[in-house]
Amino acid sequence: MPILIGKETHAIVQGITGSQGAYHTQQMLQEGTKIVAGVTPGRGGASVQGVPVFDTVEEAKRRFEVDASIIFVPAPFAKDAALEAIASDLNPVVIITEGIPVKDEIQLMEIARRKNTTVIGPNTPGIITPAECKLGIMPGHIFKPGRIGLISRSGTLTYEIAASLTNAGLGQTTCLGIGGDPVVGLTFVDVLEMFRKDPQTSAIAMIGEIGGNAEEKAAEYIIDTKYPKPIAAYIAGRGAPPGKKMGHAGAIVMGKTGTAETKIDALQAAGVKIAFKPSEIAGHLKLQ
Amino acid sequence: MKLFEYEAKEIARRYGVPIPSGIVVSSPEEARAAFEKLNQPSMIKAQVLVAGRGKAGGIKPASNSGEAFEISGSILSTIIKGEKVTKVLVEQRVASKHERYVSIVVDRSSRAYTILCSTEGGVDIEQVADQSPEKIVRYKVDQLVNLQDYEGRIIAKHLGCSGKQINELARIIGKLFQILLDYDAELVESNPLIETESGDFVAADLRILLDDNSLFRHPEFLARMKNFEPDMTPLEIKAREKNLSYVELDGDVGIIGNGAGLVMATLDMILDYKGKAANFCDVGGGADEERTAAALEIVLANPKVKVLLINIMGGITKCDDVARAILDIQKRMEISKPMVIRLVGTNEEEGHKILTAANIPSLNSMEEAAAKAVEIASKVK
Numbered sequence: 001m002p003i004l005i006g007k008e009t010h011a012i013v014q015g016i017t018g019s020q021g022a023y024h025t026q027q028m029l030q031e032g033t034k035i036v037a038g039v040t041p042g043r044g045g046a047s048v049q050g051v052p053v054f055d056t057v058e059e060a061k062r063r064f065e066v067d068a069s070i071i072f073v074p075a076p077f078a079k080d081a082a083l084e085a086i087a088s089d090l091n092p093v094v095i096i097t098e099g100i101p102v103k104d105e106i107q108l109m110e111i112a113r114r115k116n117t118t119v120i121g122p123n124t125p126g127i128i129t130p131a132e133c134k135l136g137i138m139p140g141h142i143f144k145p146g147r148i149g150l151i152s153r154s155g156t157l158t159y160e161i162a163a164s165l166t167n168a169g170l171g172q173t174t175c176l177g178i179g180g181d182p183v184v185g186l187t188f189v190d191v192l193e194m195f196r197k198d199p200q201t202s203a204i205a206m207i208g209e210i211g212g213n214a215e216e217k218a219a220e221y222i223i224d225t226k227y228p229k230p231i232a233a234y235i236a237g238r239g240a241p242p243g244k245k246m247g248h249a250g251a252i253v254m255g256k257t258g259t260a261e262t263k264i265d266a267l268q269a270a271g272v273k274i275a276f277k278p279s280e281i282a283g284h285l286k287l288q
Numbered sequence: 289m290k291l292f293e294y295e296a297k298e299i300a301r302r303y304g305v306p307i308p309s310g311i312v313v314s315s316p317e318e319a320r321a322a323f324e325k326l327n328q329p330s331m332i333k334a335q336v337l338v339a340g341r342g343k344a345g346g347i348k349p350a351s352n353s354g355e356a357f358e359i360s361g362s363i364l365s366t367i368i369k370g371e372k373v374t375k376v377l378v379e380q381r382v383a384s385k386h387e388r389y390v391s392i393v394v395d396r397s398s399r400a401y402t403i404l405c406s407t408e409g410g411v412d413i414e415q416v417a418d419q420s421p422e423k424i425v426r427y428k429v430d431q432l433v434n435l436q437d438y439e440g441r442i443i444a445k446h447l448g449c450s451g452k453q454i455n456e457l458a459r460i461i462g463k464l465f466q467i468l469l470d471y472d473a474e475l476v477e478s479n480p481l482i483e484t485e486s487g488d489f490v491a492a493d494l495r496i497l498l499d500d501n502s503l504f505r506h507p508e509f510l511a512r513m514k515n516f517e518p519d520m521t522p523l524e525i526k527a528r529e530k531n532l533s534y535v536e537l538d539g540d541v542g543i544i545g546n547g548a549g550l551v552m553a554t555l556d557m558i559l560d561y562k563g564k565a566a567n568f569c570d571v572g573g574g575a576d577e578e579r580t581a582a583a584l585e586i587v588l589a590n591p592k593v594k595v596l597l598i599n600i601m602g603g604i605t606k607c608d609d610v611a612r613a614i615l616d617i618q619k620r621m622e623i624s625k626p627m628v629i630r631l632v633g634t635n636e637e638e639g640h641k642i643l644t645a646a647n648i649p650s651l652n653s654m655e656e657a658a659a660k661a662v663e664i665a666s667k668v669k
Contacts, residue, residue: 076504101502102394103472109399110431125603139603139634154549156601159633160654163601180548182396209549212396236552239559240568260556276560277655278553 002129002174003149003194003201004092004118005068009133012060012090013038014081015072016048020096024072024137025049031140033133036064039084057088070094070126070135078122079104086117094135095121095179105183112185119185120176125155127176136177138162146171148285149195151188152207153178153214157236160278161207168282173201178214188218196227203230203285206272210237210260219266227270232284234275235263289498289513290337294377296496299471303463306490310379319360322378323353332359335375336368344368349381382490387480388447389413390461392468394475395428401468403427403435403461407448409480435465453487460489472502523586530582532571539564540665542593542625544583546571546605554599557654563662566593571605580613581620588625594668595626597661599654602633609635611642611650618646626664630657 005011013028015021016038026049029035037060038048044055054060057069069085071078071094078097085093093112100122112119120127126136130143138155142163148170152158158177165172173195178186188206195201208215215235222231238260264274273284291299294312301307311322312335323330334346341347346368350356360376367373389409395402406424408416417424425446429435440458449457460481468476475497482492503510520528527534533548541563545551551570558565567590571583587596600610610631617623629650631639636652643650651657 075501099501101472101505102474102499103469103502106394106399106401106431113399114432137603142633152549154547156545156547156603157549157553159603160550160553160601163632182394183399187397207549209552214397217397234553236549236556239555239557239565240552277557279653279655 002132003191003198004120004129004174004176005127005133005135006129007132009067009135010034010036010065011068011070011133011135012036012057012064012066013051013070013072014040014057014085015074016040016051016053017043017046018072018074020137021072022048024096025051027137027140028070028134031134032131033135036060036066057084057090061088061090066090068092068094068135070096072096075099075101079108082108082119083111086112086115089115090117092118092120092127092135093185094124094126095119095185096124096126096137097121098123098180100181102181102183105181109183109185121179121181121184123181124177124179124184125158127174128172129174130172138175142166143175144171146173147200147202148172148205149191149198149201149203150175150205150207151178151191151195152176153180153209154207154236155180157207157234157278161205161234161281164279164282165205165285168286170282170285173198182212188214189221192218192221192227192231196225196229201229203232205281205285206231206233206267208233208235208263210235210240210263211258213258215263216266219263219270219272222267222270222272230273230285231271232273232275232281233267234278234281235260235267289500289503289509291496291498292335292337292375293333293494294335294375296494297491299467299496300463300491300494303467305460305463305467305494306488307494308380308382308490308492310377312375312377313360314364314375316357316361316364319376319378320353320357323350323356326378326380329381330356331379331381332356332363333377333379334363334366334368334373335377336371336373338369338371341368346373350378382482382492383485384480384482384492385485386483388483389479390447390464390481391475391477391479392429392465392473393477398428400431401429401465403429403443403465405443405447413479429465434469435462437462453483453489457489460491467496471496472499472505473497474499523589527569527583527586530579530586532569532579532583532586534570534583534586535568536590537565537567538592539566540592540594540668541661542566542569542587542590542596543599544569544571544580544587544596545599546601550599550601554597554654554658557658558597558662561659561662563658563665566590577609577613577616580610581617584614584617585621588621588623593625595628595661595664597657598627598629598631599657600629600631600633602631602636602639606634607631607636607639608642611639614648615642615646626668628657628661628664630654
């Protein structure tokens with residue numbers, strides 16, 4: 001059993017009539033995902049790639065069996081769209097949109113938390129359980145079914161590493177991007193916990209980057225739970241310029257975390273194998 | 289986007305947060321007039337967005353209008369950490385009995401606004417946080433309930449207030465939080481928040497950082513952001529106009545890639561092969577021909593660049609589009625600098641074919657491409 005989405009997942013696309021929404025609906029359908037309906041307010045009655053479009057999520061849900069949603073709605077309206085999905089008990093809710101204001105993200109995540117909804121993103125390539133279901137924008141052909149769970153904060157770097165795993169004969173249970181924004185719905189810890197419980201996943205590839213302390217928190221969790229499955233990690237940003245600093249408050253709230261070194265040290269201390277090149281991840285996991 | 293101190297204080301004044309009286313000016317004559325109007329010992333403060341202006345000589349006291357004229361003249365002619373000073377704030381000097389620190393910031397790990405405060409405010413606050421973290425009080429705000437008065441009072445007690453001060457400080461913190469929400473700020477910070485001899489509070493310095501993603505809700509700032517960003521290079525400004533993520537660095541290997549993570553990984557690899565990147569340039573996950581061409585133009589406009597490394601992992605971006613963009617710009621500009629191109633993913637074979645036909649070598653491996661770029665850079669004089 002993969003995590004979060006699989007063969008049985010029925011999904012809607014919010015923002016289906018936009019160019020990104022329409023293009024990726026076509027891609028997801030082609031790869032076998034069960035997209036049963038689309039939602040664009042004001043465009044009810046239309047059809048995209050043979051998928052019926054409704055004005056509201058509630059209406060789509062009344063007409064079809066729907067579990068999950070993927071959102072391509074522009075940033076100013078994305079919070080509203082996500083709240084609409086959450087209100088209709090869709091789960092998970094995948095938000096592809098970039099550029100959502102942080103205030104909207106904070107409010108959205110708090111409401112999702114209270115309703116026990118899993119939000120993937122925002123600003124994520126999405127999630128894929130190869131050969132079963134894709135709620136995302138990643139090129140499906142680079143993924144193959146298998147036993148590696150992949151978690152990432154990045155987009156194209158995820159494709160890079162997924163492709164190298166696939167080329168090395170290492171297929172994947174589920175691959176997901178938690179999203180590149182400061183406030184996102186899932187942490188590395190949340191996803192590591194899901195992979196821990198998933199009997200089909202036997203090892204994990206983790207792709208982190210500088211900024212925030214999600215990787216350091218993951219290292220603490222790996223130690224605390226004596227994590228039972230091997231993990232290999234790549235952390236991008238050893239040679240990157242220092243990012244936007246939020247003055248004193250940024251430094252205080254983060255403490256001594258956030259650099260590539262602090263993340264690599266913490267993960268190494270937790271027994272995670274560090275790849276210094278993206279291509280090394282496959283080697284680390286193959287030796288297991 | 290950072291606001292200037294005088295802009296932040298103008299907002300604070302409208303919300304009823306106590307601030308020192310002050311007048312912002314852009315010439316020594318205006319500074320003299322401002323001093324005469326305030327008619328009391330003042331500080332002349334450079335209005336810049338870079339941090340650490342005090343230690344760089346950007347804040348000086350003036351005791352009479354002649355000094356105000358002279359000091360503002362000298363500050364207005366300086367450049368602080370690369371930023372030209374075009375305005376100074378002439379501001380009433382407030383005697384302080386005690387300096388506190390108050391800020392509201394986004395805490396990623398708890399996905400919430402968090403109030404940070406300390407009884408030990410002032411320039412060394414980061415040191416306090418580092419060496420005695422127990423002196424920093426953290427308070428997570430429930431985002432659906434909003435900040436309540438009683439919460440402000442709890443914080444005021446932690447900041448050592450008593451009597452009437454408790455309600456007053458709670459009121460100020462409430463106003464700062466309201467500013468954060470109304471302006472979609474990522475940070476509102478007062479350091480120091482001064483307690484005067486008479487026990488009143490004054491926000492002697494105030495920083496507001498707006499969330500760039502929210503500027504569509506604040507068109508007055510959106511317009512300014514387009515026109516003005518003192519800590520960016522001309523190429524960085526040009527890149528932003530084209531919606532490209534571009535940061536200039538000190539090295540000589542020009543870099544273009546799609547996706548921030550992939551570009552970061554490329555910079556890491558350049559470092560591992562003992563090279564130095566000239567820039568970070570992310571054309572984005574869905575880069576098309578036009579964006580790639582714009583990126584090429586900007587990266588090559590940096591005279592330090594000796595070699596250009598293009599790293600594309602095709603997903604939404606199609607490799608043949610990238611290849612055509614490279615040929616197109618080669619026709620338009622006379623590119624004399626060597627290029628190393630790495631293309632994989634969607635339509636990679638067609639991409640390689642287009643480049644090979646035009647005599648431009650293209651590789652499949654990121655490692656080989658990075659190594660080759662560094663090698664070429666070391667040979668070019």
